[in-house]
Amino acid sequence: xxxxNPFTWGLGRRKSSVARVRLKSxxxxxHVNGKVVGxxxxxxxxxxxxxxxxxxxxxxxxxxxxxxxxxxxxxxxAGAVQLGVARxxxxxxxxLFEGLREQGYLTRDSRMKERxxxxxxxxxxxxxxxxx
Numbered sequence: 001x002x003x004x005n006p007f008t009w010g011l012g013r014r015k016s017s018v019a020r021v022r023l024k025s026x027x028x029x030x031h032v033n034g035k036v037v038g039x040x041x042x043x044x045x046x047x048x049x050x051x052x053x054x055x056x057x058x059x060x061x062x063x064x065x066x067x068x069x070x071x072x073x074x075x076x077x078a079g080a081v082q083l084g085v086a087r088x089x090x091x092x093x094x095x096l097f098e099g100l101r102e103q104g105y106l107t108r109d110s111r112m113k114e115r116x117x118x119x120x121x122x123x124x125x126x127x128x129x130x131x132x
Contacts, residue, residue: 008092012081014077015076016076017076017077019069021085022065023064023065026063028063029066030051037051045075049079052082056089057089083108086100086105
């Protein structure tokens with residue numbers, strides 16, 4: 001039994017953020033958590049990061065993008081959205097795989113926050129020391 005589903009899914013993770021991306025052919029709408037992408041990502045760096053994989057398309061307004069993202073901060077969320085969009089684009093159009101790979105959009109950034117160690121104030125910083 002085949003399911004007639006117009007959506008293609010992509011999952012993106014970055015730091016502690018998780019983005020679930022749905023892609024469907026449309027007019028170029030881009031919504032993140034129910035808001036237009038420009039309202040959700042207020043800084044230009046995060047906005048450009050989230051939209052970057054769509055720049056490889058001949059017409060960036062070919063697909064509608066719907067994203068649910070949670071966890072982490074704005075920069076991590078933008079990175080998660082970028083990876084999710086790239087993975088969804090790869091599924092929709094396998095010809096884009098090489099371009100997405102060369103630009104680094106399909107690489108999961110594995111850097112995570114380092115844990116706090118015992119006897120220290122943070123991961124590496126020690127407590128303040130006084131000689132007298």
